[in-house]
Amino acid sequence: MFLSFQSTYLGVTFDRRQTWKPHIAQAETKARRKLAILRKLAGTTWGANEKILKTVYQGTIRPHLEYGSTAWSTSAKTNLQTLDRVQNQALRLITGAMKSTPIKEMEKLTTIQPLCQRREAKTMVQAEKLKCLPDHPMKHRLSNLTKNRLKRSSFVHESKRLSRQYREVLPQNTLPLTQEEEETPKATEKPGIQICTSVPHVTSGEDQNDTARQALTLALIDEQYPKEAWIHVYTDGSATNAVLNGGAGILIQFPGGHTATSSVATGKHCTNYNAEAEALMQAASFVQDSADPCYQVVFLSDALSVLQALENDKLPQLAKALQMVRQTRRVVLQWIPAHCGIPGNERADELAKEGAVEDQPENSVSFSEQKTIIKALMRPRTNRDDYHTMSREQQVNLIRLRTGHNRLNAHMNRKFKLAPSPTCACGQEDQTAEHILQRCPLLDEERKEVWPSPTPLQTKLYGSRQELEKTTTFITSAGLIV
Known part of the structure; x- marks a missing residue:
C-alpha cells in the first residue's frame, strides 16, 4: 500500500500519479469561497450591474480556476468539470438567470469564454513560446514524433492537436525570442x-x-x-x-x-x-x-x-x-x-x-505577435447590445424574457412542474414571453400605453436602450414576475 504523496511547487500541487486532482480540488475550494463576493453584490432586483459583476469574477475568481492550467489541462474530464461548474454558477450570478438557463446563452451574452477554450489558448501560447527558445529541451519534443506508450494525453499531445486544428489560420514561421531582443534606443x-x-x-x-x-x-x-x-x-x-x-x-x-x-x-x-x-x-x-x-x-x-x-x-x-x-x-x-x-x-x-x-x-512573426493572433482567434465576437447599459433589475428581466427560462407558467410547468398548467390566465395560449409581450388580451391596455403602434418582438427584446426600457416598464406596470 502506497502512502499518498503531495508536493506544492510555485502554487501547483503535484500528486504521486500526476492526476492533478488535489490541485484542482484546492482551486475549486478557493474559487467557491470567493463566489460569496458576487452574491453580496447583487440580487435579482437590486445591486451591481453585469459589467461590475463580470469584472469581479474575472479579477478575483477565475484566476484560481486557471492558475498553472498548461500543466494540468490534460487532467481527467471529470476533474475539469468541477471547475466548469464554478464558472457556470458565476454566470448565473452575473446575469441573474435561472438555474435552467443554457450555459451557452449566458456565455454569449456576457462574452465570457468557456474555461476549456481559455485552457486551449494558454496551451497554444506556451507551446509557441517553447518553440521560440532554440535551446529549450521541450522545443525538440514538440518538433519530433510523440511517444504514445501511455493512453493518457500530455501537454505535447494537446499542443500538437491544437496546432493541426489551427494550421490554416496560424503563422507557421515564428522568430526565435533571441531575435526579438534588440537594444532599445536611449x-x-x-x-x-x-x-x-x-x-x-x-x-x-x-x-x-x-x-x-x-x-x-x-x-x-x-x-x-x-x-x-x-x-x-x-x-x-x-x-x-x-x-x-x-x-x-x-x-x-x-x-x-x-x-x-x-x-x-x-x-x-x-x-x-x-x-x-x-x-x-x-x-x-x-x-x-x-x-x-x-x-x-x-x-x-x-x-x-x-x-x-x-x-x-x-x-x-x-x-x-x-x-x-x-x-x-x-x-x-x-x-x-x-x-x-x-x-x-x-x-x-x-x-x-x-x-x-x-x-x-508570407511573413514571419514574433512570439508577441503570435500570442496576439492566438488570443484573437479564441476570443468571442462581441456585438453592440444596450442590454449591458441597463440596471440590474432590467438586465435580469431581459435575459429571462430572451431565453424563455423565466417564472411564467409555460416554463415553470414544463421544466419544474411548479405551475399547475402552462396556460396563461387569459385561457387562450401558453404563458410565454412572446404571448405576454404581443398577444395577451388581459394586458392590452398596458401594452397600448407603452407601445401605441405595433412593435415586433425582436425590437422589444433586442432593440435600442429606449425600446428595452419600454419592455421592462411594461413588465413592471403589468405586475408580472419573470
Whole structure:
C-alpha cells in the first residue's frame, strides 16, 4: 500500500500519479469561497450591474480556476468539470438567470469564454513560446514524433492537436525570442521628437459624441499645425479580424496644396498594431525621401497604443526611422480620435483597407505577435447590445424574457412542474414571453400605453436602450414576475 504523496511547487500541487486532482480540488475550494463576493453584490432586483459583476469574477475568481492550467489541462474530464461548474454558477450570478438557463446563452451574452477554450489558448501560447527558445529541451519534443506508450494525453499531445486544428489560420514561421531582443534606443537618441497622446477636451466616454470630437481635433490641427507651415501625414492600419491580411494607409498633405497617397500590404499574418506601426514606418521613409526639408512634419495617427509604445522605447526600428526624418526638420507625432469624421484620417483608413486586400507576402512573426493572433482567434465576437447599459433589475428581466427560462407558467410547468398548467390566465395560449409581450388580451391596455403602434418582438427584446426600457416598464406596470 502506497502512502499518498503531495508536493506544492510555485502554487501547483503535484500528486504521486500526476492526476492533478488535489490541485484542482484546492482551486475549486478557493474559487467557491470567493463566489460569496458576487452574491453580496447583487440580487435579482437590486445591486451591481453585469459589467461590475463580470469584472469581479474575472479579477478575483477565475484566476484560481486557471492558475498553472498548461500543466494540468490534460487532467481527467471529470476533474475539469468541477471547475466548469464554478464558472457556470458565476454566470448565473452575473446575469441573474435561472438555474435552467443554457450555459451557452449566458456565455454569449456576457462574452465570457468557456474555461476549456481559455485552457486551449494558454496551451497554444506556451507551446509557441517553447518553440521560440532554440535551446529549450521541450522545443525538440514538440518538433519530433510523440511517444504514445501511455493512453493518457500530455501537454505535447494537446499542443500538437491544437496546432493541426489551427494550421490554416496560424503563422507557421515564428522568430526565435533571441531575435526579438534588440537594444532599445536611449532617450537621448531621439531629441526633439514630440509625442502627443491626447487632444485637449477630447474624451473616450460615451458622454461626448463624434461631432464634438471632430470639431475639437480639427481646431487643434488648425491652431497647432497650420497647413502653411506643416506637412500633415495621416497614417492608419487595418487587418481582417485584427490578425489577418494587414494593410497600411498613408495620406500626405503638403503645404503647397498637393497630396500623396500610398497603400501597402503588411503581411498575411499581421495585427492591427503592427499594421499601424508599419504605416508610420512607411510614412517616415516617404517623407524623408520626398518632402521639402524646410517644412515641419506632423504625423497624425489614431493608434494610441503605438504612440505609447514609441514613447516607452518599445519600437526601436520606428524610432530610428523617425530620427532620420528629425535630422532635417522638426517632427511631432499627434494622436487623433478614430472614426469621428476627420477627413484625413478617414482617407487613410480607406487606403489601409485597400492595402489589406492586396496580395499579401508570407511573413514571419514574433512570439508577441503570435500570442496576439492566438488570443484573437479564441476570443468571442462581441456585438453592440444596450442590454449591458441597463440596471440590474432590467438586465435580469431581459435575459429571462430572451431565453424563455423565466417564472411564467409555460416554463415553470414544463421544466419544474411548479405551475399547475402552462396556460396563461387569459385561457387562450401558453404563458410565454412572446404571448405576454404581443398577444395577451388581459394586458392590452398596458401594452397600448407603452407601445401605441405595433412593435415586433425582436425590437422589444433586442432593440435600442429606449425600446428595452419600454419592455421592462411594461413588465413592471403589468405586475408580472419573470
